[in-house]
Amino acid sequence: MRIFMETEISNAELALLSLIVEQPRHAYEIEQVIEERNMRSWTEIGFSSIYRVLSKLEQAGWLSGKMEPPKGRGPARKVYHLTPAGKKMWQQASLQTLAKPKREYSxxxxxxxxxxxxxxxxxxxxxxxxxxxxxxxxxxxxxxxxxxxxxxxxxxxxxxxxxxxxxxxxxxxxxxxxxxxxxxxxxxxxxxxxx
Incomplete structure (x- = not known):
């Protein structure tokens, strides 16, 4: 029985989708969560690539970014929300990584x-x-x-x-x-x- 459709999504893309599935987030908040969870020790997500990957996910239609006023001091931030297509992709990719993880050669x-x-x-x-x-x-x-x-x-x-x-x-x-x-x-x- 097939529980997922084959998808082509990078680990960095799936990691960011996963964080936004939890709740809408802006890029700086994503970086903070990555640091707090020490995610760089177990997945490939570089600090400099966060904005690029978010932009790619938005262009693919999996995220929608919306400028929101600051909470307190600071500038307005672009907060990313998962789209229905993004949720579907996240679910398919997550199931695929469980059923057929990519083989990484050490x-x-x-x-x-x-x-x-x-x-x-x-x-x-x-x-x-x-x-x-x-x-x-x-x-x-x-x-x-x-x-x-x-x-x-x-x-x-x-x-x-x-x-x-x-x-x-x-x-x-x-x-x-x-x-x-x-x-x-x-x-x-x-x-x-x-x-």
Missing amino acids: SFLLGLDNLGALPPKRAQQAIQTYLKDQQATHKFLSQAVEEHPMRENFYIGIFFDYLLHQLAAEIKWLKKLNERLEKQPKALDHKRRSE
Whole structure:
């Protein structure tokens, strides 16, 4: 059974639509929410691209922007509202990302492919550096979850649970890889590309 129609929408476009589904927002408010939620650590949305992406979504008919008077001091701001077509696109794209997420290839796979041609000690150091980085990220994210004001929200809990489980699985695998490299450091020397 098909639950979505194939759509072509970038992660940045879907991220902005998602924020506007929650409530109408102006560009600066969108930037603030992105920062508060630390969204740049898990999706591609650059600060400089927000206005460009909003303009593109408006031209596509998925958003309508309306100048609204300031609340208090400051200039009038263009507040973006979701159109019916935008809501339909957001829903289709969200379902598509759940059913058939785009495969993102990590540059780490290229590093693994070249592992046998690298100096053993330096390769192990690189793996250990990545392991420590992932452990620090897991610790940071675990603390962020504990402090998140909406951590009891069922759907936010699912989101963080997924991220933490992915990190935990990668950390476990990296530890095993590190152990294997320590037990067989000479194996790296014998698997040179030139042989």
